[in-house]
Amino acid sequence: MAAIEDGHVDVVGMWVTEDGHIRQELLPDGRYDEARGERASAYTGRYTVTGSHLHYVDDTGFTATGDIRDGVLYHEHLVLYRESSPS
16 A cells, blocks of 8 residues: 555556556656656656646646555546556
């Protein structure tokens, strides 16, 4: 489960689809970098978090949303899981 700090879910880290094809890194500075398959940095931009809701603005101006529910990131039509840190 994602930790909550100041009323907002902690989303920083790598989020990955079950098949590993899409990898979305949410950086602590409010930027994101999304890879798709072999295409690194397929999408980049900024994100904000309000509670457990995310709002994305791609560097091209495209916008999208996401929500964290039960530790899972539902980003538009994608379902992403937080990648565990190696022990």
